[in-house]
Amino acid sequence: DTGVSQDPRHKITKRGQNVTFRCDPISEHNRLYWYRQTLGQGPEFLTYFQNEAQLEKSRLLSDRFSAERPKGSFSTLEIQRTEQGDSAMYLCASSLSTGGPSGQFFGPGTRLTVL
Amino acid sequence: AQTVTQSQPEMSVQEAETVTLSCTYDTSESDYYLFWYKQPPSRQMILVIRQEAYKQQNATENRFSVNFQKAAKSFSLKISDSQLGDAAMYFCAYTGQGAQKLVFGQGTRLTINP
Numbered sequence: 001d002t003g004v005s006q007d008p009r010h011k012i013t014k015r016g017q018n019v020t021f022r023c024d025p026i027s028e029h030n031r032l033y034w035y036r037q038t039l040g041q042g043p044e045f046l047t048y049f050q051n052e053a054q055l056e057k058s059r060l061l062s063d064r065f066s067a068e069r070p071k072g073s074f075s076t077l078e079i080q081r082t083e084q085g086d087s088a089m090y091l092c093a094s095s096l097s098t099g100g101p102s103g104q105f106f107g108p109g110t111r112l113t114v115l
Numbered sequence: 116a117q118t119v120t121q122s123q124p125e126m127s128v129q130e131a132e133t134v135t136l137s138c139t140y141d142t143s144e145s146d147y148y149l150f151w152y153k154q155p156p157s158r159q160m161i162l163v164i165r166q167e168a169y170k171q172q173n174a175t176e177n178r179f180s181v182n183f184q185k186a187a188k189s190f191s192l193k194i195s196d197s198q199l200g201d202a203a204m205y206f207c208a209y210t211g212q213g214a215q216k217l218v219f220g221q222g223t224r225l226t227i228n229p
Contacts, residue, residue: 035217042222044219045216048216104217
């Protein structure tokens, strides 16, 4: 299957710990997006990359959050000094930037629980 | 800033019947794109249908069709011949012409009654 993959699928951590999530987009997609989804809500945009360049960051992305896409392929999202309010599903999506938006294709998400 | 509103937190329909999910949005842009995504329980988000704002013709994908009213900023999803597998959260989403971030509505939980 060549869809978007995310690892890990679940992460439980204690408050104050650092966590890192990985996303592998569809191989030919040059755009990669991160969203956060809390229970019963729609996803909220965090940041996106075109190739290796991070082009936009949401105000939701505090200084404790950092994302990278070093070679324009996979991406990592790191949360430092986690807080209970960080508990959510973190979704990754990818798309092409050319030919009009055919839509973003989502991965299965990483569910983070901060105790 | 663009906003998307789904006013129906929950909807239910009998199997084989038709249901319409509502979505309104607010934008000052003239060119944009609208989407409906489906998120089954504990499963990933799937693109159901998309609509380009410059196209007057409503998009259709098999049993799924939209009613796009640009002046009213309304974008509803009609599901015909509902099936048990259609049960899911449905999200309406917007993106501007630059095709960057998606702005999502709050979602509508659809239940299919056998």
